[in-house]
Amino acid sequence: MIGSVILAAALQAAPIDWDALPPLPWRTPPVLTPDMQGFVQREVKLRKCTTAKPGTLEVSVAVLVDENGAIRTTVPRAIACPSVEQYAAALAAGFARGNLLPRPGASEQWYSTTLTFTLPQ
Numbered sequence: 739m740i741g742s743v744i745l746a747a748a749l750q751a752a753p754i755d756w757d758a759l760p761p762l763p764w765r766t767p768p769v770l771t772p773d774m775q776g777f778v779q780r781e782v783k784l785r786k787c788t789t790a791k792p793g794t795l796e797v798s799v800a801v802l803v804d805e806n807g808a809i810r811t812t813v814p815r816a817i818a819c820p821s822v823e824q825y826a827a828a829l830a831a832g833f834a835r836g837n838l839l840p841r842p843g844a845s846e847q848w849y850s851t852t853l854t855f856t857l858p859q
Contacts, residue, residue: 754800756815759850762801763841768833770855778822778855787819795819795855797826801834804846809834826853 781787782795789795798815812831814823830851841847 754813754815756798756800756850759800759848762803762830762834762849762851763839764834764851765837765839768829768837768853770829770853774829775855777825779857781821781825782819782857785819785821787817787822789857793857793859795822795857796852797823797855798850798852799827799830801830801849801851802846803834803838803841803844803849805844807838807841807844810846822855829853 778795782789787795795817797817800813800815802810802812804810809831812827814827817823830853834851
């Protein structure tokens with residue numbers, strides 16, 4: 739746990755080249771439930787978060803996967819809505835557990851994924 743926190747802090751200290759991260763190798767792509775969507779909708783309204791695209795909010799998450807396919811840590815990309823950033827990072831970790839394609843011979847590696855939430859217009 740402490741190692742993950744230190745690793746996440748170190749990663750946040752250096753800029754992440756989001757475009758260079760390969761996509762997370764999902765076995766089955768995640769599905770955001772109405773409750774998940776509702777939480778984000780409430781947070782956006784409560785916190786007065788702004789969105790780049792009307793009707794949607796995208797949160798990119800960097801995910802560190804170890805050599806055994808376990809999730810070591812997640813780091814959300816800043817979107818000026820911290821509660822939604824952290825929620826998306828937690829969702830990505832949960833969705834990825836036991837849901838990644840095998841990576842034979844793989845070492846620890848960073849990947850990215852993006853969760854897209856719908857917002858009322």
